[in-house]
Amino acid sequence: MSGDKAQREFVSEVEDILERMRDDIARLAEGVGAGAAADPRIVNGLFRSAHSLKGLSGMFGFDAMSELAHHLEDVLDGLRMGRSTLDHDGLSLFDEAVTLISSLVGKLDDDRARSDAEESIATLMERVDAWVAGPTESDGSRESEVDLPAAVLRALTEYEEHRLHENVAAGRNVFLADSDFEILSFEEGLSELNEAIQALGEPISTLPSPGESPDSQIRFSILLATTLDRDSLAEQLDLPAEQLHLVFEGEAQPAALTDAAATEATASEVEPRNEQTPADPGPGSEPSESSLKSISDTVRVDIRKLDELMNLVGELVIQRASIRKIAETLATEPATARVGAELEKVHRSLERKLADLQASVLDVRMVPLRQVFDKISRVARRLRVDLGKEVRLDIRGADTELDKLIVEDLVDPLMHVVRNAFDHAIEDPGERESCGKPVEGRVRIEAFQRGNDVVIQVSDDGRGIDADKVLERALERGLVTEGQELSPREILDLVFHPGISTREAVSTTSGRGVGMDVVRSNIAALGGIVTIESEPGRYTTISMTLPITLAIMQALIVGVGSQRFAIPLNSVRETLLVDPQEIQSSDGRELLNLRGEPLLLRRLSREFDIEPSDAGKLSAVVLGIGDSRMGLLVERLEGQQDAVIKPIQGPVSRVRGVAGATELGEQGAVLVLDVSALVEDALRGREAA
Amino acid sequence: MQRILVVEDSATMRSLIVSTLEDLDDLVKVDEAESGFEALRLLPRDDYDLIVTDINMPDINGLELVSFVRRDPKHAGARLLIVSTEGSDRDREKGLELGADAYLVKPFDPGELARIATELLASGSESPGSSD
Amino acid sequence: MSGPAGTHDGTAEGATRWDALARAAARREAVEAGEVQHEYLAFRLGDVPYAIAVDGVREIVRMRPVTPVPRVPPEVSGVISLRGEIVQVVDLRRRLGMPEVEPSRSTRIIVLHGDVGEVSGVQVDGVTEVLRVVESDLRPPPSGESEFVSSICEREGRFVSVMNMQKVLDLGGS
Numbered sequence: 002m003s004g005d006k007a008q009r010e011f012v013s014e015v016e017d018i019l020e021r022m023r024d025d026i027a028r029l030a031e032g033v034g035a036g037a038a039a040d041p042r043i044v045n046g047l048f049r050s051a052h053s054l055k056g057l058s059g060m061f062g063f064d065a066m067s068e069l070a071h072h073l074e075d076v077l078d079g080l081r082m083g084r085s086t087l088d089h090d091g092l093s094l095f096d097e098a099v100t101l102i103s104s105l106v107g108k109l110d111d112d113r114a115r116s117d118a119e120e121s122i123a124t125l126m127e128r129v130d131a132w133v134a135g136p137t138e139s140d141g142s143r144e145s146e147v148d149l150p151a152a153v154l155r156a157l158t159e160y161e162e163h164r165l166h167e168n169v170a171a172g173r174n175v176f177l178a179d180s181d182f183e184i185l186s187f188e189e190g191l192s193e194l195n196e197a198i199q200a201l202g203e204p205i206s207t208l209p210s211p212g213e214s215p216d217s218q219i220r221f222s223i224l225l226a227t228t229l230d231r232d233s234l235a236e237q238l239d240l241p242a243e244q245l246h247l248v249f250e251g252e253a254q255p256a257a258l259t260d261a262a263a264t265e266a267t268a269s270e271v272e273p274r275n276e277q278t279p280a281d282p283g284p285g286s287e288p289s290e291s292s293l294k295s296i297s298d299t300v301r302v303d304i305r306k307l308d309e310l311m312n313l314v315g316e317l318v319i320q321r322a323s324i325r326k327i328a329e330t331l332a333t334e335p336a337t338a339r340v341g342a343e344l345e346k347v348h349r350s351l352e353r354k355l356a357d358l359q360a361s362v363l364d365v366r367m368v369p370l371r372q373v374f375d376k377i378s379r380v381a382r383r384l385r386v387d388l389g390k391e392v393r394l395d396i397r398g399a400d401t402e403l404d405k406l407i408v409e410d411l412v413d414p415l416m417h418v419v420r421n422a423f424d425h426a427i428e429d430p431g432e433r434e435s436c437g438k439p440v441e442g443r444v445r446i447e448a449f450q451r452g453n454d455v456v457i458q459v460s461d462d463g464r465g466i467d468a469d470k471v472l473e474r475a476l477e478r479g480l481v482t483e484g485q486e487l488s489p490r491e492i493l494d495l496v497f498h499p500g501i502s503t504r505e506a507v508s509t510t511s512g513r514g515v516g517m518d519v520v521r522s523n524i525a526a527l528g529g530i531v532t533i534e535s536e537p538g539r540y541t542t543i544s545m546t547l548p549i550t551l552a553i554m555q556a557l558i559v560g561v562g563s564q565r566f567a568i569p570l571n572s573v574r575e576t577l578l579v580d581p582q583e584i585q586s587s588d589g590r591e592l593l594n595l596r597g598e599p600l601l602l603r604r605l606s607r608e609f610d611i612e613p614s615d616a617g618k619l620s621a622v623v624l625g626i627g628d629s630r631m632g633l634l635v636e637r638l639e640g641q642q643d644a645v646i647k648p649i650q651g652p653v654s655r656v657r658g659v660a661g662a663t664e665l666g667e668q669g670a671v672l673v674l675d676v677s678a679l680v681e682d683a684l685r686g687r688e689a690a
Numbered sequence: 691m692q693r694i695l696v697v698e699d700s701a702t703m704r705s706l707i708v709s710t711l712e713d714l715d716d717l718v719k720v721d722e723a724e725s726g727f728e729a730l731r732l733l734p735r736d737d738y739d740l741i742v743t744d745i746n747m748p749d750i751n752g753l754e755l756v757s758f759v760r761r762d763p764k765h766a767g768a769r770l771l772i773v774s775t776e777g778s779d780r781d782r783e784k785g786l787e788l789g790a791d792a793y794l795v796k797p798f799d800p801g802e803l804a805r806i807a808t809e810l811l812a813s814g815s816e817s818p819g820s821s822d
Numbered sequence: 823m824s825g826p827a828g829t830h831d832g833t834a835e836g837a838t839r840w841d842a843l844a845r846a847a848a849r850r851e852a853v854e855a856g857e858v859q860h861e862y863l864a865f866r867l868g869d870v871p872y873a874i875a876v877d878g879v880r881e882i883v884r885m886r887p888v889t890p891v892p893r894v895p896p897e898v899s900g901v902i903s904l905r906g907e908i909v910q911v912v913d914l915r916r917r918l919g920m921p922e923v924e925p926s927r928s929t930r931i932i933v934l935h936g937d938v939g940e941v942s943g944v945q946v947d948g949v950t951e952v953l954r955v956v957e958s959d960l961r962p963p964p965s966g967e968s969e970f971v972s973s974i975c976e977r978e979g980r981f982v983s984v985m986n987m988q989k990v991l992d993l994g995g996s
Contacts, residue, residue: 006847007705007840014702049746053700056775059797060703061839067797155788156757158745159780184734188727208754209730211762216734305763312906564890609892649901650940651910652991653894662889662901662908669887670903691863691882691952706839709846716951719861719876737880767905800842 008109011061015054015106022050022099030092039080039087041167045160047095048077054102065119066102072129073098082163094129101125147175147249153208153222161206161224168203168226168251175205175249176231178223178240181212187219194223197238202227211303224248304405307366311553314359315645319665321355322642324348359643363550367402370448370457373412374399377419377446384423391441392427394419398448403455404550407527411457411547414523417516418459418543419444426463426541436538438462453571454529455549460542466535468492490628493533497521525677528569528646528660530626556644556663556673559622560637562611565671567644567663568633572676574625576638578618593621593632602632603683608658624676631683633674646673658682692811693736694720697729697743697755698773703796707742707773710800711807726750730758738768740810745774745781753784760789769810773798860960862953862975864982865932865946867915868923871982872946873953873975878934878987880941882949885929895993902931902943909933911943917990918968923947934987942991953977960984 025047029039055070073095079085101121108114147154147169157165168175178198182190191207198204205224212218227234228251235242328348331341374396381394403411427433427442434440448457468489475481475495499518521531529547548554548571556567557576577595584602585592591602602621606613614636621632644663649656660675694711698704704722711720721736723729726749729741741759745752752772759765770790774782782793791813792806862873863882888900888911899913911931915922928948933941955975963971963983972986 006851007843010705010843010847011702014700049748052746052775056796057700057702059775060706061797061843152757152761155784156751156753158751158753158784161751184731187730191727206754207750209726209750209758211758211764219730303763309763309766315906611892645906647906647908649891649908649910651898651901651942652912652993653891653898653910656891656893658893659891662903664903664906664908670889670901670908672889672891672901691876691879691949702843705846706843709842713842713845717863717882717949719952739881797839800839 011057012106012109015057016103018050018054018057019099019103019106022047022095025050026092026095026099029087033087033089033092041081041164044077044081044087048074048081048160051077063105065122066105069098069102069122069126069129072126076129076132081160083167091132094125094132098125098129149177149224149248152210153177153206153224156208157206157224164203164205165224165226168205169249171226172251173202173226173228174230174234174247174251175224175226176234177246177248178225178238179220179244179246180223180240181218181220184212184217184219187221191221194221194238198223198225198227201225201229201234201237302365304366307362310362311366311645314355314362315553315643315664317355318359318643321348321351324351359553363404363553366404366406366550368405368408369400369402370408370455371399373408373415374446374448376412377416380416381419381423381444384420388423389429390423390427391430392423393441393443395443395445396447397445401448401450401455402549403547407547407550410523410527411545414520415446415457415459415545417520418545419446421517422459422461422463422541426461426465428464450549451546453549454546457545457547458542460540462540465537465539465541466493466496466533467537471495493535496533497531525675528677530677532628553643553645556642557622558639558642558665558671559605559620559633559635560639561606561609561635562614564609564611565639565665565668566605566635567642567665567671567673568622568624569646569660569673569676570641572624572626574623574630577621577623577632579621579632579634580618591634595623595632600630600632601683602634603679604634606634606636608679624680626677626680629680629684631680633679644671644673691717691719692739694718694740694742694807695723695729695732695736695738696720697723697726697741697747697752699724699744699747703744706800707803710803711742714804714807714811726752726755729755733759733762733765738765740769740771740807741765742771742773742807745772745785753781753788756785756788756790769813771806771810773803860955860957862955862982862984863932863949864951864953865930865949867918867920867947871950871980873982873984874932874934874987875984876952880933880935883931883933883943885925885931885945897993899945904933904943907941909941909943911945912991912993913945914990915945915947918970934991944987944990953982 025043028043029047032039032043051070051074055067055074058064058070059067076085076091076094080087080091101118105115105118105122108118147165165175178194180190180194195204195207203226205226208222208224210220210222212220229237231242231245231247234240235245238245324344325348328341328344331337331344334341378394378396381392384390385392422444427444428436428438430440433442442461442463444459444461446457446459448455450456472481472487472492472495475492475498476483480495480498481487497517497520517531524531524545524547527547529545532544532546533541534544535541548569555570557570557573559566559568577593579593583593585594591604593600593602600621600623604613605611619634619636620638621634622638624631624633642665644665646661646663648661649659658675658678660673660678662670662672665671692715696704696707696711698707701724704724708720708722711718721732721738723732726747729743730750741755743752743755752774756770756772759768759770769792771792771794772782772785772790773794773796774785775796785793791810794803794806861876863876863879864871864873866872883902883904886902888902890900891898891910894910897912897917899911899916901908901910903909913922925945926947929945930949931943931945932949933943935941953975955977959975959977960973961976963974967974967983970985970989971983973984975982975984
């Protein structure tokens, strides 16, 4: 019968709790016998047991048992909060209570035994209450003089708060120790750390937070009290000193280890916890004041939180657009014209505030390029030694700021380009001398903002790119055909082709091109472009143009058939109304005469295989990537919108020509075009896949 | 489908809560954790719609768990219900301040738990239950 | 009432608590009886019942406007926006070669966890329940069954096809 099973489950849990209580009482008795103060951890354990017992028996209708547990809980609460002190009388009362409950649990189905026991419970409760009426101390002030981060302070239970105050009153130092663990195995590491802390003082609370990489890591902030100072604590715990934040400075002299716990600590073997200690500077690298300041003045923010904030701002922007529509409608009706005008005024001020809000949120995401550049300088230093070349690296514009997410993804391609310059572009000292160049080669990295873009240029004064050799390779590989006319720019562009940019093909002859296709696609994934300029024997400059942020952009909304698309406005040069008759065909390509220059056209409907409507006039959106231009024919221009661009998730991992999607209010998801892919395909004459 | 995580160190209490919640609807899935640590290990794996937690637990307390969940953007959509034996008023206030959505005192009536859980699940994200 | 007489005060709530606990115990007994329990989300296409492992399911959402995406296999009907996340939707009818129907009030998109943290949506005609199934209820699919069916589950005399969602979502790369 499952009913019996339920009861057995209940009884066995109660018995487990009682067993734990007996153990705790026995351990407390040893202490009381020896005249020492009761160990707060054991008292707290006993309290928790009584608390669980109260809840459990109350839940299943054993009111008398629950009542007794409640009285015990009150008494134990007084003890753990320091309102009373433990003596032999108290202990024997606890013992009797446990025995009584234990006998009651054994006779759950026996009504007579139950009512007998309930009577005994009543008398025992009176005695428990009488014992409590003993000496009482004031709990002292609850005001906090401890400089704790709000997140930690707010998650302390009343008991933990009490322990904190006890330790503060005793003049101990209170620290917050941060440590990151792998989620899969944090328990082991954390319990080792806790044991180590226990040997040095008292762990008060353990607050978990999402770690550096929240999917695999978890951070624990342990609030602890000790007589040790920061440096010795760091050494004993084998934690970098900057992970220890002093939140209260006690009066205890760190040198004199008078406290029992501390003495024990130096004597006992504190296990070194090498496995998860981050490899970092030794302890004591920083005075504690500055770390205290760092807790209070700055916060570390998960980038995902900023994304979420950005999403909210994006949603507000969409809502704002609806408000404007309402205002316009109201303003056109004579009866509501005044309200409409008012609403429009409010709307304008809302619009300004939203723009400020958006700018502030964006600003938080911005980080200077310095950190990337510093990393590159370090690698460059090593390269110089490894390659045996003399190269001077100049860095300019390290304060230029970019979205943190872009900066992270920029490291690899940028490193690649710099490495190429050192490795292949700059000649050996002997070779340089014989060409009459200074022995010391020069590589310059320069970053600057241009409109809504950031440009990063890597220039070297090395051997440059031999266009003839590149063309030769391209012909061999069948990438270009004999007699095909290519501008010098188009030839240099071939370096970005995967078939060309292999070490064997180009690097030894032209000094350029290893993995340049990868660099281009990495940069394109960030919505940027890479261009190359070079003069054989003199220089090569590689320019990467990136949007300042991916988080939000201005988009032009266009329509074809029943569908809509968003085009990032920073790659739209202009829009034109086109009469289909103006479109010229040559060689299967469509062209438009744009102020005397031929503009290559592509129809979005054909590109994406969309049923066109019978629109008479078409619009051409002139897209520009670097110096390349192309006209995209669409049926409708539907205005500009702020858009938060998101990656597309699902079984099909990449769709060429689509950079992502954005949510536009009630219209749901709208695809964002990948302009660099579209332009590239058009210029290469590649047909839609 | 709705996902629920029950964090409770008492096995009996946990059984009761889990079985009450499993009976809410044909479309709920209830995971259980017998400690705060176990909950921390389960949390990154799933997006829970509702997390039911006790306060008094041996490893980390329920307040710390609530605080963790509220500071992890992954669980921004999760509703939080504290189910705890009557105790410190201050702990209860703190739980709500930290962002718990409701507080239920033990002993409670399973019907009451079911009602609160249903309400919280309905107020959560847009996941519909088995309605229509 | 399955609660033992005299163990509570006879109040209705005491009884429901014991009941709930007893049900939990019964459930656990079934699992402990040596059977591994699986949980499946049951859904339907027309009247035909199917199921998928609950572990892979992130959430279930109502049908919403699906934005078509060019240059993808026809089984992908497009993308939806889920609180700002953009997720592809696979039309399961198309994937299984079944005739298409207009979405109805019961049409749902089951949002699944992907292998590397990406999610995908699968459009079905309706979701019905979470099945708790023991190992002995499962049998291998009969020969000639669709490649997407990993096992057959018997429930109250009906057979439910358990789908292998990994295969369903494998559209041969991009």
